[in-house]
Amino acid sequence: MAVLGLISDSPKGILVGLYNIIIAPDILLTDYIAVGGIGATFINAAILAFANIYILYKLKLKVNGTLIATTLTIIGFSFIGKNIFNVWPIYLGGYLYSRYQNMNFKNVVLVVMFGTTLAPLVSETAFGLHVPVEVGIPLGIMLGILAGFVITPLSSHMVRVHDGYNLYNIGFTAGLLGSVITAVLRGFGLIIEPQQVLSSKYDVILKVILITMFILLIILGYIVNGKSFNGYKKVLSYSGRLVTDFTQLTGYGITYINMGIMGLVAITYVVISGGVMNGPTVAGVLTIVGFSAFGKHPKNAIPILIGVFVAGITNIWEIDSTMVIIAGLFGTTLAPLAGAYGWLIGVITGFIHLSVVMNVGMLHGGINLYNNGFSGGIVAALIVPLVDAFKKGD
Incomplete structure (x- = not known):
């Protein structure tokens, strides 16, 4: 993907595209190919893939079905919603949760990786709610950390609701959590606008x-x-x-x-x-x-x-x-x-x-x-x- 990205656009075009991807609100459906171009999208996916594989490598986790599912899901959503800015507050929140519970981060890292489903919360708060950037960015980062902190304990309970018949358990958990957060934001007059930016060129x-x-x-x-x-x-x-x-x-x-x-x-x-x-x-x-x-x-x-x-x-x-x-x-x-x-x-x-x-x-x-x-x-x-x-x- 990195090679595909580099041959698809100029270095300047890729940098401009990555900037546009980072500042996009990122809520469903925001197609990064339409927002930043295919070159920047491939580079965004490659960076997140390398970063996540490196984390798993450093934690000495053996490659299994869960790890494969997690990694390819992250790579896939690097084309829509997850980028090199908005995922890290959620990782930080998950890490802080592991420290709070005195457990090894490797025990929760896969849940936290799936938890980046809420990455648009960071971008939308930072750049999409029409609040000053100096307020939006810190607020978005804090909400991302909060989401990462609570997603692990919530997900372990939510699997009981569908009894394991819904493979995207974190999606169910994040849907409930995201609904509560969105409701609170709406209560303060911060409305998340629907989004549908799609490409068809490639x-x-x-x-x-x-x-x-x-x-x-x-x-x-x-x-x-x-x-x-x-x-x-x-x-x-x-x-x-x-x-x-x-x-x-x-x-x-x-x-x-x-x-x-x-x-x-x-x-x-x-x-x-x-x-x-x-x-x-x-x-x-x-x-x-x-x-x-x-x-x-x-x-x-x-x-x-x-x-x-x-x-x-x-x-x-x-x-x-x-x-x-x-x-x-x-x-x-x-x-x-x-x-x-x-x-x-x-x-x-x-x-x-x-x-x-x-x-x-x-x-x-x-x-x-x-x-x-x-x-x-x-x-x-x-x-x-x-x-x-x-x-x-x-």
């Missing part, structure tokens, strides 16, 4: 880059797995419910194969829907690939995609709109429901998810980047007990 280029990456992942997995696809069927036997770490259950080779296949499935969904590849869709595709090491596979994810697609055709929204497409991509957070209860429940879940996700964003004002995780927690919390109740009734 559709073909991004598809070629991603498809190449996913094919290479499959080849890598094939080699690591002893030049064989043997064992892949085992992946399909898991529901995907938290915690399902394919690196531990099936090995790295099979995990890489699954990641590559799921990446191609995600690209296919975008193409069938008639959408374009831009910042949000790249984020959605890379998040799917990351979580294909941690719960997602074709058998449990495709029913969700079908459900969202059917809802997009029959509901009032345009099936080829970026909002509907990413609702499908990120909606695979609910894949464990299809894995545990069958494809029909998966399709129904995806159908319901689209309507919910298109409405819950107004609660947190777009400061929670994992809006589908918020929606997924709500949908899972309703569907799981209902399905269980009917099963028991039988």
Whole structure:
């Protein structure tokens, strides 16, 4: 990505683009490719990728499914909402929490990394609320630190609500926390304005880059797995419910194969829907690939995609709109429901998810980047007990 960034724009253009990315409000949907250009966006993603991998390296954490999911999610959202300025207050808050509890930072770092879903809170407060910069920047940093401090204890409790059937548990947690923070800001007359800045210029280029990456992942997995696809069927036997770490259950080779296949499935969904590849869709595709090491596979994810697609055709929204497409991509957070209860429940879940996700964003004002995780927690919390109740009734 760093190389792609450097060949896509001049050094001056990249610096100007990074500046524009940093001062953008960053609430959903703010496509960094449209804001700062593709060169600066690649550099932003590369810097955050290197920084996060270095943190994990220094903490001596072994690469597993959670770590892969975390890292690729951060890289994906470096195209929409997370940048080299707004994530660090949340890390600081998480570190302070670990010090307060006298625990090693490595025990909470992955939760904190996912917690950067609230990074737009920092940018929006600093640059988007029409308050003086000398007030906005310190306030944004303080709110980011607060969010990072509380996200870990909150997330451990929130998983009980959806019983592990929503893979983006931090998105659900951040949705609730973000809704409270947004409500408080609104109480002081600080209104977060809706945002939709999207690009369409680099559709073909991004598809070629991603498809190449996913094919290479499959080849890598094939080699690591002893030049064989043997064992892949085992992946399909898991529901995907938290915690399902394919690196531990099936090995790295099979995990890489699954990641590559799921990446191609995600690209296919975008193409069938008639959408374009831009910042949000790249984020959605890379998040799917990351979580294909941690719960997602074709058998449990495709029913969700079908459900969202059917809802997009029959509901009032345009099936080829970026909002509907990413609702499908990120909606695979609910894949464990299809894995545990069958494809029909998966399709129904995806159908319901689209309507919910298109409405819950107004609660947190777009400061929670994992809006589908918020929606997924709500949908899972309703569907799981209902399905269980009917099963028991039988």
